[in-house]
Amino acid sequence: MADGAIAIIGAGLAGAACARALREAGRDAVLFDKGRGAGGRLSTRQAETPSGTARIDHGAQFLTARGEAFTALMEEARAAGSAAPWEGRLVSIDRAGNLEPLRQETRWTGTPGMNAIVKTALSGFEVRFGARVTKLKGGPGKWRVVLEEGGEEGPFAAIAVTIPPEQMIDLFARTNADFAEQIAEAKEAVLGPCQAVMLQCDPGFDPGFDAAKLYGGGVTWMARTLSKPGRDGAESWVLHASTNWSRVHLEDSPDAVIRALTEEVHVRFGMPLPGWAQAHRWRYALSEKAPGTHFALDETGTVGCGGDWRLGGRAELAWDSGTALGHALARA
Numbered sequence: 001m002a003d004g005a006i007a008i009i010g011a012g013l014a015g016a017a018c019a020r021a022l023r024e025a026g027r028d029a030v031l032f033d034k035g036r037g038a039g040g041r042l043s044t045r046q047a048e049t050p051s052g053t054a055r056i057d058h059g060a061q062f063l064t065a066r067g068e069a070f071t072a073l074m075e076e077a078r079a080a081g082s083a084a085p086w087e088g089r090l091v092s093i094d095r096a097g098n099l100e101p102l103r104q105e106t107r108w109t110g111t112p113g114m115n116a117i118v119k120t121a122l123s124g125f126e127v128r129f130g131a132r133v134t135k136l137k138g139g140p141g142k143w144r145v146v147l148e149e150g151g152e153e154g155p156f157a158a159i160a161v162t163i164p165p166e167q168m169i170d171l172f173a174r175t176n177a178d179f180a181e182q183i184a185e186a187k188e189a190v191l192g193p194c195q196a197v198m199l200q201c202d203p204g205f206d207p208g209f210d211a212a213k214l215y216g217g218g219v220t221w222m223a224r225t226l227s228k229p230g231r232d233g234a235e236s237w238v239l240h241a242s243t244n245w246s247r248v249h250l251e252d253s254p255d256a257v258i259r260a261l262t263e264e265v266h267v268r269f270g271m272p273l274p275g276w277a278q279a280h281r282w283r284y285a286l287s288e289k290a291p292g293t294h295f296a297l298d299e300t301g302t303v304g305c306g307g308d309w310r311l312g313g314r315a316e317l318a319w320d321s322g323t324a325l326g327h328a329l330a331r332a
């Protein structure tokens, strides 16, 4: 490990942005993620179903790029074959059943799955997967990360923490240093939950749209996977419950969640009941209350935190936060 390298905890969009900002400033970065691959909430599940292998985006569905930096990342990913605009029949449907096309905007998806965008962003970086960081040790210039599986890594000049606030609070609480301000901000922030269902039904089912933002029920979003660009494999749909519904039903069993959400779209749109389904609970999905600043540093300026939870519930904001955090830590 190069002298003066910086550890980044979390290999989602914010972690990737932070790594790139550090590289631009001539600093080395090493990323640690508890998951099996890059992406975080830009997540694609590969599922074995009775109709074959399906790749299903059960987290973020599409990305919009309003600023220059994120637009440049989307174009870079498009050139690498890992992103493309979604040209499907995307609509919104109000509680009375009125259907309107979603407003014209480029909606990017990863290809062949959402996580491909983060993989592209992280190309050339050292990333340790299956590496849950449970504690930080040491201090400025000699930070170490302690891993759940045993062992520790370091020394690092600085640490960037790009994980959801509740998980960051746990991490800081186990660390013998003063993170009181960052913990206080994280306690105020809220990332609401989302219950998601991935399913397969009769492939002939066509409600007249490929994806819909829904109002007036527990299901707030439904989308047909194969309508996204660059997809192959078995047909599938994903359903997302609203934050309110998910909060009320957070501890329901996966079977109960599947039953409630699939019955709702069965009644509302005639979607056949699924032959195969899986539920996924996102305990921390979308930002509802954010501090509103891109990042925060401890008083030594060597441990910082970032992520979408600092700015709001859009992937682009995770990128912006991670970039700003990387620039700040490059000086550590």
Ligand SMILES: Cc1cc2nc3c(=O)[nH]c(=O)nc-3n(C[C@H](O)[C@H](O)[C@H](O)COP(=O)(O)OP(=O)(O)OC[C@H]3O[C@@H](n4cnc5c(N)ncnc54)[C@H](O)[C@@H]3O)c2cc1C
Residues within 6 Å of the ligand: 009, 010, 011, 012, 013, 014, 015, 032, 033, 034, 035, 038, 039, 040, 041, 042, 058, 059, 060, 061, 062, 063, 064, 131, 132, 133, 134, 162, 163, 164, 167, 171, 194, 196, 240, 282, 284, 285, 286, 306, 307, 308, 309, 312, 313, 314, 315, 316, 318
């Ligand atoms: C259901 C759902 C739908 C969404 N829809 C959209 C959408 O349509 N459009 C949009 O723009 N955004 C959407 N979002 C939000 C978008 O996914 C996020 O804003 C963005 O992905 C957040 O990136 P991040 O890097 O801040 O965090 P994350 O992607 O959560 O990355 C954090 C990473 O940290 C890792 N981690 C956590 N704790 C530890 C630890 N102790 N040690 C090591 N690693 C750790 C995790 O494994 C994860 O990979 C959606 C999110 C969800 C869940």
